[in-house]
Amino acid sequence: MLTRKKLGMIASRLLQALPIAVLATFVVYSLMQLIPGDIAVTLAGENASDERIAEIRELYRLNQPFLVQYGSWLWNAVQGDLGVSLLTREPVAETIARTYPTTLLIVAYAIVLSVVIGVPLGILAASRPGSLLDSGIMSIASLGVTVPNFWFGMILALWLALGLNLFPATGFASPGDGLGTALWYATLPALALCTNGIAEVSRQLRSSLVEIQSSQFVRTLHAKGLSPASILWKHGLKNVGVNLLTVISLLFNKTLAATVVVEAVFAIPGIGSAIVNAVLQGDFPVVQGAVLAMVATVIVVNLVTDVLYTVLDPRIEQA
Amino acid sequence: MNEKPNPRLTANGFAISRRNFLGLIGSTAAAGMLGFPGQLIARRRGTLIVGAPADPSSLDPATGGAGTDHVFLYPIFDTLVEWDYATLAPRPGLAKAWHYPDPRTLVLTLQENVRFHDGTPFDAEAVKFNLERNLRDPRSNIRTELASVESVAVTGPLEVTLKLKEPDTVLVLILSDRAGMMASPKALQELGERHDRSPVGTGPMRFVDWSDGEKVVLTRNEHYWKPNRPLVDGIEFRIITDSATRLRSVISGQADVAYHLDGRQIPLIERSRQLQLVTGPTIYCYQLYLNMSRGPLQDVRVRQALNFAIDREAFVKATMAGAGEPAYMNLPRSHWAYDEEVAKLYPYDPDRARALLKEAGFSNGVELDMRGYSDQGSVQRQEFLLEQFAQVGIRGRFRTGTIPEMSATYFGPEKGGDFLLSAFTGRPDPSQTYALMYLEDAYFNAGRVPPPPGFLEALLRSRSTTDIEERRQALSVVQRIVMENALVVPLAFRNEVSAASARVENMRSNLLGKPKFEDVSLQDT
Numbered sequence: 001m002l003t004r005k006k007l008g009m010i011a012s013r014l015l016q017a018l019p020i021a022v023l024a025t026f027v028v029y030s031l032m033q034l035i036p037g038d039i040a041v042t043l044a045g046e047n048a049s050d051e052r053i054a055e056i057r058e059l060y061r062l063n064q065p066f067l068v069q070y071g072s073w074l075w076n077a078v079q080g081d082l083g084v085s086l087l088t089r090e091p092v093a094e095t096i097a098r099t100y101p102t103t104l105l106i107v108a109y110a111i112v113l114s115v116v117i118g119v120p121l122g123i124l125a126a127s128r129p130g131s132l133l134d135s136g137i138m139s140i141a142s143l144g145v146t147v148p149n150f151w152f153g154m155i156l157a158l159w160l161a162l163g164l165n166l167f168p169a170t171g172f173a174s175p176g177d178g179l180g181t182a183l184w185y186a187t188l189p190a191l192a193l194c195t196n197g198i199a200e201v202s203r204q205l206r207s208s209l210v211e212i213q214s215s216q217f218v219r220t221l222h223a224k225g226l227s228p229a230s231i232l233w234k235h236g237l238k239n240v241g242v243n244l245l246t247v248i249s250l251l252f253n254k255t256l257a258a259t260v261v262v263e264a265v266f267a268i269p270g271i272g273s274a275i276v277n278a279v280l281q282g283d284f285p286v287v288q289g290a291v292l293a294m295v296a297t298v299i300v301v302n303l304v305t306d307v308l309y310t311v312l313d314p315r316i317e318q319a
Numbered sequence: 320m321n322e323k324p325n326p327r328l329t330a331n332g333f334a335i336s337r338r339n340f341l342g343l344i345g346s347t348a349a350a351g352m353l354g355f356p357g358q359l360i361a362r363r364r365g366t367l368i369v370g371a372p373a374d375p376s377s378l379d380p381a382t383g384g385a386g387t388d389h390v391f392l393y394p395i396f397d398t399l400v401e402w403d404y405a406t407l408a409p410r411p412g413l414a415k416a417w418h419y420p421d422p423r424t425l426v427l428t429l430q431e432n433v434r435f436h437d438g439t440p441f442d443a444e445a446v447k448f449n450l451e452r453n454l455r456d457p458r459s460n461i462r463t464e465l466a467s468v469e470s471v472a473v474t475g476p477l478e479v480t481l482k483l484k485e486p487d488t489v490l491v492l493i494l495s496d497r498a499g500m501m502a503s504p505k506a507l508q509e510l511g512e513r514h515d516r517s518p519v520g521t522g523p524m525r526f527v528d529w530s531d532g533e534k535v536v537l538t539r540n541e542h543y544w545k546p547n548r549p550l551v552d553g554i555e556f557r558i559i560t561d562s563a564t565r566l567r568s569v570i571s572g573q574a575d576v577a578y579h580l581d582g583r584q585i586p587l588i589e590r591s592r593q594l595q596l597v598t599g600p601t602i603y604c605y606q607l608y609l610n611m612s613r614g615p616l617q618d619v620r621v622r623q624a625l626n627f628a629i630d631r632e633a634f635v636k637a638t639m640a641g642a643g644e645p646a647y648m649n650l651p652r653s654h655w656a657y658d659e660e661v662a663k664l665y666p667y668d669p670d671r672a673r674a675l676l677k678e679a680g681f682s683n684g685v686e687l688d689m690r691g692y693s694d695q696g697s698v699q700r701q702e703f704l705l706e707q708f709a710q711v712g713i714r715g716r717f718r719t720g721t722i723p724e725m726s727a728t729y730f731g732p733e734k735g736g737d738f739l740l741s742a743f744t745g746r747p748d749p750s751q752t753y754a755l756m757y758l759e760d761a762y763f764n765a766g767r768v769p770p771p772p773g774f775l776e777a778l779l780r781s782r783s784t785t786d787i788e789e790r791r792q793a794l795s796v797v798q799r800i801v802m803e804n805a806l807v808v809p810l811a812f813r814n815e816v817s818a819a820s821a822r823v824e825n826m827r828s829n830l831l832g833k834p835k836f837e838d839v840s841l842q843d844t
Contacts, residue, residue, distance in 0.1 A: 035724065038727040038731050039723070041723070041726060041727040041730065041731045042376075042384065042723045042726075042727070043376075043384060044384060044460060045376075045383065045384020045385065045460040049463065049760060049761075049762050050732070050760075050762075052460065052462075052463075053731065053732075055457065059457060059458070085531070087376060088374070088375075088376065088377065088515075088516070088531050089377070089512065089513075089515050089516060090516065090531045095531060098530060098531075098533070099532075099533075154563075157567060161567075161571055162567065162570055162571055165571075168571065168573055169567045169568060169570070169571035169573060170557075170559065170564055170567060170568040170571065170573055170574075171557070171568070171573055264560065264561050264564065265561070265564060266564065267370075267557065267558075267559040267560075267561070267564045267565070267568065269530065269531075269532050269533035269534075269558070273532055273560075274531070274532055277374070277532060280721045280722075280723060280724075281723050282723060
């Protein structure tokens, strides 16, 4: 299935992505310059004098012009060196390696939950369009969009963790310590994050299914005597696959952004917290590195989505 | 579609009955409640797990800069001089004795049989290495603390003699802080910058690991020099910046202690039967830093009006849930250098404030450029102050931002703002506090205004005598000058609020406000 054509497509998409990634880091770097405040002051500490602050600027080469600093960061990044945190001297690559998988696990888990809960809800609603069941499910799904993640996370923590003792209230375990443990710690954060996804998946699925069910070819199949169940399964779902995939792909981006607040509620050392702290303190190597990692991920996810499109629906031709 | 729905198409589209589904959920829940969690939290029974509010800036005492670092540093590094938890008076540490043969010489006699975590001996050479490094290394942030030291000499295997440029009795308590934290010279030389992340000291705990923003792991120093210490197998600091989450981690049993909590959480802690409330006064002081070189604040009467305009008792009740002490000067009541007479200078008196403003030519009120931080607690304090100020005709709005941002804007070269609502974390010795805030080139003196006459002499007097009563008198003069000239507007001292689980024994708060765990033990469950 991996034809030369497909490989060529993948390669060209990756090449196109490169300037996008560079541009993203440049935009982020420029934005950071606009933030008032001076990391040299933070680094100099509580007892700093003006001379000490100037000294720190010399020491860490913070007084070089904007483009020179960005240029040297880019040059190093291209060679694989993302630098070290200005504040803690931890290599940025290590920070990302340590925090990103944590966040990705929770995001993936949240998306799985969104699909596992959202798809059945959508099918259920579509099975009786226009009924009370349908509007009921869709209303509950809408709640999912409006409920704030951090509030819901705190409710879950108070009820399921502190109240019923079913899950830990804070913290994180890495899959290295056992996949079961990792998932157990990640459940409440993932639940807090998946509300939006459930809403989107179920709504999308429901409207696509309803649309298909009233389409020409389904009516033909019906006339041929196929049961509604097999129509739904064999033909309906396969056709909505593309829409569903699109929703999931967009959901990934949204959920990645939303993890920041959930990380705070559950004290999870993920990339969201790392970025927020770095931005607040002006620690730009960490911000740049993390942004690069996230941009790369989004690009890869989009690429995978595009490839899956062609698998699901051969009618879609990729240039 | 008008036909009946196919009965095989059930709720999930799967062939699962409702009963089976509930059974599945039920058994998972049961597994959860049957101690499944307990086994999976693989915790060594004797490790103290502490919820900390901030990541350290560096685990090297000389290169770090945040007041929140000390809690991590104390277990790793002993200090030459220690301090009394309640009054902050000095006590022997790695230096078991010290004396001033003359006002410009300080002799330290060191504790014997002490080793660093890497096995190298702690001796006079090590002390000399550390002090010189603190003075000379370009990355050292504490050079000014040892500014009076001219030379450090090894005058015996366990004796160090410091020659001073001028009399300096503050040095003793300075050596109870970062400058007195002793790191292994071998490690410093071999690791260089990497010592920031791999510290080696003589303290009760050895360093194991630091994951930024996540945790700092320490383990027991088996060869610690103090008998019967430490009492726990290790300490694991978990960085949990949100205070509600930090408290939750103790309630859920995932942590043993959480410190730097908020006064508003006290009822929650007291209500919970599994938690102990550990609280006490500290020298951490909310205050207005004034830039006296610009605008209306150049006039002492305006500054005095600010001081009279605030009902500090109400401030503590309204913004700190009562967990604090009104501050009428830079030191709290229990401090050894507190002066009650100075504290009486500014009772709450809005009429007096209005009269002073009128005298200064602002009978129609005055507009000030106010700065502050944007977190919830700070905003609440700002709202309180605005309300009080409005009553006497002081107008303005607070411009807010994050702590690093606003500190840099106010204290840094930009010098933005007439005053900044912030806090001072306090220093081991009061004369440090006054030097850091009011000397002409002091960082916290944003306007770089020279102090009033008499200040410098009194400050130097407080540093040149070892007699504590004479020091107290000199510091009283300093404090009186500060408050009569309204060089600052102190608001309130914050109480330390910590929560500890029932297993924790001997957790006490201290006046410095930076928790220490050296005497803490864990009961067997």
